Amino acid sequence: MSVTGGRIALRRPAFSVAEAFGGFRLWWLVLPAFLFFLAFFLVPLVSLLAISFNKTVPGVVTLTTAFTLDNFERIFTRSIYYSSILRSIGIGIVVAAIALILGYPLAYLIAKTEHPGRNTLLMILVLSSMQLDMVIRMYGLMVLMGDTGLINSALIWAGLIHEPLPLMYNTFGVVVGLVQVTLPFMVLSLIGIIRAIHPSLEEAARSLGASRAEAFRKVVLPLSMPGILAGSLLVFALSISSYVVPALMGGWKVMVLPIHIYQQIAESGRWQFGAAVAAVLFVTSLIAVFVYHRAAVWTSGGRT
Amino acid sequence: MSDIRLVNLTKSYGEGNAVSEVNLEIGEGEFFSLLGPSGCGKSTTLRMIAGFIRPTSGQIFVGRDDITALPPERRDIGIVFQNYAIFPHMNVAENIAFGLKLRKMPKAEIARRVEAALKQVGLVGYDDRYQRQLSGGEQQRVALARVLVTEPRILLLDEPLSALDKGLREEMKFWIKDLQKKLRITTVYVTHDQDEALTMSDRIGVMSKSRIVQIGTPQDIYERPKTLFVTSFIGHSNVMDVTVARRDGDMVVVSLDGHEMSARGAADLQPGTQAKLVVRPENILMGAALGETGPRLAATVLSETYQGAIVRYRLKRGSQEIVAERQNQAHVERFAPGTEITIGWDPGWSEALTA
Numbered sequence: 001m002s003v004t005g006g007r008i009a010l011r012r013p014a015f016s017v018a019e020a021f022g023g024f025r026l027w028w029l030v031l032p033a034f035l036f037f038l039a040f041f042l043v044p045l046v047s048l049l050a051i052s053f054n055k056t057v058p059g060v061v062t063l064t065t066a067f068t069l070d071n072f073e074r075i076f077t078r079s080i081y082y083s084s085i086l087r088s089i090g091i092g093i094v095v096a097a098i099a100l101i102l103g104y105p106l107a108y109l110i111a112k113t114e115h116p117g118r119n120t121l122l123m124i125l126v127l128s129s130m131q132l133d134m135v136i137r138m139y140g141l142m143v144l145m146g147d148t149g150l151i152n153s154a155l156i157w158a159g160l161i162h163e164p165l166p167l168m169y170n171t172f173g174v175v176v177g178l179v180q181v182t183l184p185f186m187v188l189s190l191i192g193i194i195r196a197i198h199p200s201l202e203e204a205a206r207s208l209g210a211s212r213a214e215a216f217r218k219v220v221l222p223l224s225m226p227g228i229l230a231g232s233l234l235v236f237a238l239s240i241s242s243y244v245v246p247a248l249m250g251g252w253k254v255m256v257l258p259i260h261i262y263q264q265i266a267e268s269g270r271w272q273f274g275a276a277v278a279a280v281l282f283v284t285s286l287i288a289v290f291v292y293h294r295a296a297v298w299t300s301g302g303r304t
Numbered sequence: 305m306s307d308i309r310l311v312n313l314t315k316s317y318g319e320g321n322a323v324s325e326v327n328l329e330i331g332e333g334e335f336f337s338l339l340g341p342s343g344c345g346k347s348t349t350l351r352m353i354a355g356f357i358r359p360t361s362g363q364i365f366v367g368r369d370d371i372t373a374l375p376p377e378r379r380d381i382g383i384v385f386q387n388y389a390i391f392p393h394m395n396v397a398e399n400i401a402f403g404l405k406l407r408k409m410p411k412a413e414i415a416r417r418v419e420a421a422l423k424q425v426g427l428v429g430y431d432d433r434y435q436r437q438l439s440g441g442e443q444q445r446v447a448l449a450r451v452l453v454t455e456p457r458i459l460l461l462d463e464p465l466s467a468l469d470k471g472l473r474e475e476m477k478f479w480i481k482d483l484q485k486k487l488r489i490t491t492v493y494v495t496h497d498q499d500e501a502l503t504m505s506d507r508i509g510v511m512s513k514s515r516i517v518q519i520g521t522p523q524d525i526y527e528r529p530k531t532l533f534v535t536s537f538i539g540h541s542n543v544m545d546v547t548v549a550r551r552d553g554d555m556v557v558v559s560l561d562g563h564e565m566s567a568r569g570a571a572d573l574q575p576g577t578q579a580k581l582v583v584r585p586e587n588i589l590m591g592a593a594l595g596e597t598g599p600r601l602a603a604t605v606l607s608e609t610y611q612g613a614i615v616r617y618r619l620k621r622g623s624q625e626i627v628a629e630r631q632n633q634a635h636v637e638r639f640a641p642g643t644e645i646t647i648g649w650d651p652g653w654s655e656a657l658t659a
């Protein structure tokens with residue numbers, strides 16, 4: 001996760017048969033992974049991108065050489081589509097921000113807990129939320145947040161409200177669901193980085209005159225930046241590409257890019273147009289990676 | 305007037321105490337060392353003074369003020385850590401300016417002071433370097449500059465030399481001491497290295513198992529150890545089993561295998577009880593070097609080890625082995641292994657301690 005990884009000194013290969021054979025053998029070891037990546041990730045992705053430049057014909061999935069930008073033109077001229085791009089990005093940013101605000105104190109606590117038992121307990125707490133399938137976890141959330149769910153029933157029973165609050169099937173519900181799903185990733189990205197900040201740095205700041213808050217702001221926070229950026233990128237990418245959460249928690253009412261992709265391909269068989277939306281989603285993620293990289297360079301003050 | 309006063313300072317973790325009832329007064333401008341083996345509670349004591357650890361009981365005074373409950377940032381105490389704790393996301397100049405910026409000092413004044421501090425520690429031109437571009441010795445100088453530039457009332461140092469290699473350690477030892485003397489800043493120095501403590505300190509507090517067992521000047525600590533622990537922790541000693549015969553003014557008369565001899569001794573030594581007689585190797589006299597007073601004992605030379613400036617002898621007296629050292633000066637008498645000789649010591653340089 002660190003952006004400031006150590007330099008790896010590469011040994012110059014010696015010209016011995018044993019070495020050459022060893023290197024040759026190593027190549028064989030990575031070959032399966034490489035083939036898998038090629039066959040099951042790169043090829044489908046490239047074909048999907050390629051097909052997005054074909055004219056949309058419902059029910060047809062054959063790649064042709066007839067190049068057209070029709071699909072993209074449609075995405076960027078119809079508000080139902082381009083507003084979804086903005087909605088996806090907006091939700092991704094909000095979810096990343098909330099996950100950071102919730103996750104940082106938790107990660108800080110875990111990083112600073114030296115007691116091995118308590119530390120393990122906290123880690124189990126974080127990891128256990130990742131153990132169940134996402135669909136099952138969303139059904140759990142629905143039990144909590146639906147119109148007749150625990151929260152609304154309790155509030156109506158207490159006489160605080162008369163009508164159930166709209167907690168689900170809207171952007172709020174989607175954001176809550178996505179935060180629930182992505183929080184562990186944020187916490188895990190942060191723990192290692194925070195733990196690597198030596199306590200004496202904070203103490204040095206304190207004895208030089210910094211209050212607890214100033215020491216945090218001027219020392220701990222800047223040094224946490226690699227984890228904050230990596231965690232935010234991860235959460236953002238997971239959020240904008242999630243289909244299950246907006247489908248279940250948004251009830252198909254919160255139109256984000258993955259919902260369009262599913263509708264176009266699975267419901268209308270419009271593969272070419274769905275592929276174009278997927279391409280837009282993919283490029284959005286790439287831009288996020290680029291922004292992450294710039295931010296990482298910038299926050300490290302130009303030091304590698 | 306004392307600058308730092310610790311009153312019954314105690315820190316307990318669960319069942320055991322890390323620091324037990326430490327009472328200490330450190331004078332203004334004094335260089336005071338806490339010396340003791342690893343785990344004896346030195347760092348805990350220092351960190352309580354700095355404000356990072358809240359004492360379980362007891363008080364800390366600076367001047368007339370009770371600072372026990374003050375947070376670290378309001379104590380006006382600077383600390384240099386074993387790992388130097390240079391902020392890795394700031395360059396040298398920013399590190400040194402850290403405390404000054406917090407004090408809302410004008411920019412020009414900060415720049416002037418940073419330059420002066422860099423000059424003081426001999427790092428002119430290092431402004432733009434980052435921590436990873438500095439050697440251990442340079443990091444230590446930056447850490448000192450960063451603290452001293454804020455002109456704290458008290459300077460704390462926690463094993464600042466232990467991460468350096470031997471040559472640099474020797475050099476920094478004198479450099480730090482000189483700087484401290486020049487600035488006349490009250491300093492508490494934590495170390496497990498007796499050489500550092502002996503050469504740098506005005507006074508030393510020897511710690512063992514969470515307690516201070518002896519406080520004194522380096523000379524006191526070395527020449528008049530009060531307990532066997534201090535004797536064995538600082539320098540080498542010959543320790544002999546004796547019986548206390550009687551008191552004789554300031555001195556005490558003890559019996560070593562029937563030979564009666566005078567020694568310095570604590571007032572609480574009771575006649576008839578067992579005690580330990582302690583003599584440093586350099587105080588064992590042999591052959592023509594024997595003085596008028598003191599015991600005369602027969603011994604056999606087991607081995608002679610030439611160590612350049614000193615020559616070291618292993619001797620057998622009765623059933624006990626004794627180590628003697630002498631300066632390798634011109635015309636010094638040398639003894640071959642197997643030689644039967646007479647040894648002794650000046651009673652004023654032997655110490656009877658409670659067994």
Ligand SMILES: Nc1ncnc2c1ncn2[C@@H]1O[C@H](COP(=O)(O)OP(=O)(O)O)[C@@H](O)[C@H]1O
Nearest residue numbers: 317321322340341342343344345346347348349
């Ligand atoms: N946070 C802590 N929890 C429990 N025990 C501690 C803690 N900090 C220090 N100790 C114990 O207190 C004793 C003194 O530690 P320390 O002051 O660091 O020793 P020194 O600096 O002399 O090596 C040690 O036995 C250590 O194990």
Ligand SMILES: [Mg+2]
Nearest residue numbers: 343346347348
């Ligand atoms: Mg220590």
